[in-house]
Structures are given as C-alpha cells and as structure tokens.
Amino acid sequence: DTGVSQDPRHKITKRGQNVTFRCDPISEHNRLYWYRQTLGQGPEFLTYFQNEAQLEKSRLLSDRFSAERPKGSFSTLEIQRTEQGDSAMYLCASSLLDGQGTYEQYFGPGTRLTVT
Amino acid sequence: AQTVTQSQPEMSVQEAETVTLSCTYDTSESDYYLFWYKQPPSRQMILVIRQEAYKQQNATENRFSVNFQKAAKSFSLKISDSQLGDAAMYFCAYRSLGNTPLVFGKGTRLSVIA
Numbered sequence: 231d232t233g234v235s236q237d238p239r240h241k242i243t244k245r246g247q248n249v250t251f252r253c254d255p256i257s258e259h260n261r262l263y264w265y266r267q268t269l270g271q272g273p274e275f276l277t278y279f280q281n282e283a284q285l286e287k288s289r290l291l292s293d294r295f296s297a298e299r300p301k302g303s304f305s306t307l308e309i310q311r312t313e314q315g316d317s318a319m320y321l322c323a324s325s326l327l328d329g330q331g332t333y334e335q336y337f338g339p340g341t342r343l344t345v346t
Numbered sequence: 347a348q349t350v351t352q353s354q355p356e357m358s359v360q361e362a363e364t365v366t367l368s369c370t371y372d373t374s375e376s377d378y379y380l381f382w383y384k385q386p387p388s389r390q391m392i393l394v395i396r397q398e399a400y401k402q403q404n405a406t407e408n409r410f411s412v413n414f415q416k417a418a419k420s421f422s423l424k425i426s427d428s429q430l431g432d433a434a435m436y437f438c439a440y441r442s443l444g445n446t447p448l449v450f451g452k453g454t455r456l457s458v459i460a
Contacts, residue, residue, distance in 0.1 A: 234390075263447055272350075272437050272450030273391075286447070321391070327444070335448060337383075337391040 232256075234338035236322050242344045243312055250308045251341045255324030262305050263335060264297055265321040266290065273321055279305060280327065312345045319343075348373045348440050352451035359428045360459050366413075367423045367454045369438030379441045380414065381448070382423045386434040394436070397421065425456075433458045 235254045243249050255262050260281050265273035276295070277287045281302035291297075294312075299305040309316055319342050323335040349372045359365035371380070382394040397405045397414050404412050409429075413422045425432055438451040 265448075270452070272352075272439075272452050273448070274450070275447040278447055323448075334393050334396070336393075339390040 234322055234324050234336050236320075236338040236341050238341060239339060240342050240344075242346065245314060245345055246311055248308065248310045249312060249343065250306055251320055251322075251343075253305045253307070253322030253324075253338060255304070255322070256326075256336055257303075259324035259326045259336075260302070261325045261327050261335075262299055263323040263325075264305070264307050265323065267319040267321055267340070268317075276307075276320075309343075312343075314345045317343055317345045348375075348378075348442070348449045350438050350440050350449050350451035352438055352454050354454045355452070356455045356457070358457040358459055359425070359432075361428055361430060363428055364424060364426045365428055365456065367425075367436055367438075367456070369421045369423070369451055371419050371421065371438070371440050373419070373440065375442060377443055379443075380412075380421045381439040381441065382410070382412070383437045383439055383450075384432075384434045385437065385453075386431075391437070395423065428458050430458050430460060432456060 237252045263278040264276040267273040277297050279299040294310045297307045319340045321340045322338045325335045326333045351370045378399045380397045383391045384394045385391045395407045395410050409426045411424045435453045437453045439448040
C-alpha cells in the first residue's frame, strides 16, 4: 500500500491553457474523489467515481472541467481554458466501499495549480 | 444540504496543555459520520478521529477525543498533552452513509507554543 499519489504536485499555467492532473488511488479502492481547496478554505467536493462510473458532479464543476476514470484505476481531471479563479489545490482521495461497511477516505498530497 | 461550521479560524496552545476545537453542523439526517482531519503545512490530509452518529460513546484516539452532542449538532475535538507536531490546520467534516463525499468546515489553524 503506497498511498494515494498525484501528479504533478505543482502546475503553473497561463490563463487560457488546458491542464490535466492525474490521481492514482490505493490499489484496491473502488471509490475515487476529487476536491478543490482554495486558500483559507476547507476542501470542496468536485466529483467522484465508483470504479469507472462517475456517480456525482458538484455544481462547482463547470463545463470546462472533465474527469475520467477509464479503467477504474487512475483518474484524470482536465481543466480547459483555465481562468485565474481556477488557482487552487486539487485533492484526490480514495476509499473502499463494500457490503460490510464504510471505510475512510485517504487523501493524496494534492496538485497545486497556479494560473497566471 | 449539510453544512459544517468551524467558528475558530485560529487557536494556540502551550506545549503539554489541552486545547478544544469547536465544530457545529447542520443536517436533517439521523445517521451519519463525523470526522476530524489534520492537514500539516505542505503535507497531505490525514484522519485524526471519527464518530458514528448512532454511537453515544465519544470516540477517543490516544491524546485526541471528541465531545459529540447529537441534539446540539456539536462535535468538538480535544487535544490533550499538546505536542509541537500537532501544529496544523484541523478540519471538521461530515459524511452521509455509504461513503459519499465529505463536507468540510473552513478549518482551524492550531499553533503549538514551545
């Protein structure tokens, strides 16, 4: 168990560019979550997956955002035409859901996005 | 929709002393989970303690304990014998049943003074 990993850890981009982040969950975890955390705030939910199915998207997730988890393992979060307001820490978390109960969400180190 | 409120943006405590961080929440659900997460500077978020709403007994993990008041919708965290390594942002979080997404408060920044 190597924990949740995210890549890159830091990304600086110019307004209008597209960016893509990757999250690798803990290997046996079937649920994967994306959150966004701005300075001085708690994380806010963006979207989550069970295996490859995207179960819910927050109203925070505008049309410029898209997330995938094509094989039920790693996930990508893409932001098109970035805006300065997209500058934030993007956190990924994973958990295991089975019939015996609920399990904790384990967080990755995050990807810090700065849009200039 | 559920909301979580942390009314203390910053707190400080002397090393070896005890500090209590406050959290209130709003929900119409009867069964749910509450959590305290710790986020050290430039490090990832880790779970400190968890409370199931159906349990009357307050959760305890070593130096960390909670005071869960379901009727008052209050969920405070007590840290005993504070250590320098406890300095971090602490987030209170709510989760419905079934591993749904977490709802976080804005956090409390805890400083530990040597």
